[in-house]
Amino acid sequence: MSDEFSRKKHTLFMANRESAEIGGITDVEAFNEEEIVAVSDYGELLIKGSSLQVEALELESGVLKITGNIAAIVYSDRKTEKGLFGRLFS
Numbered sequence: 001m002s003d004e005f006s007r008k009k010h011t012l013f014m015a016n017r018e019s020a021e022i023g024g025i026t027d028v029e030a031f032n033e034e035e036i037v038a039v040s041d042y043g044e045l046l047i048k049g050s051s052l053q054v055e056a057l058e059l060e061s062g063v064l065k066i067t068g069n070i071a072a073i074v075y076s077d078r079k080t081e082k083g084l085f086g087r088l089f090s
Contacts, residue, residue, distance in 0.1 A: 007041035008062050017070045019055075020047070025064040028057055038064055044076040 010024030027039040031054055036047040040062075052068035 010040050010042050012073070014070065014073075017049075019067045020065070020070060020073075022064045022066075023062055025057070025062050026059070028054065028064065033068070036064075036066060042075070044078045046072075046074040046076065048072040048074070 008024040008026070010022075012020065012022050014020040022038065022040075022045070024040045024042070025038050025045075026041060029037040029039060029044075031037070031052070033052055034048065034050060036045075036052055036054065038045045038047065047066065047070060049071040050069045052066060052070070054064065055067055056063070056065040058064075
């Protein structure tokens with residue numbers, strides 16, 4: 001099976017730059033009130049802003065829900081084999 005077909009579907013829904021629901025997330029490497037680093041099969045996402053909070057991280061369904069003042073969402077092709085939680089529990 002090719003890499004393209006084995007990837008989880010990636011979605012991004014944002015409302016008024018105050019909340020976002022991101023699908024296809026496999027891990028969250030780091031987060032604080034100013035940035036969140038999330039990992040998907042399509043690479044890494046850096047979410048920047050202020051008062052950012054991770055409301056929910058559902059790894060089984062791959063959904064990340066965040067709230068706060070979202071200033072930027074930056075995609076990177078960088079892929080990590082294991083994120084923070086993967087390294088802690090392996």
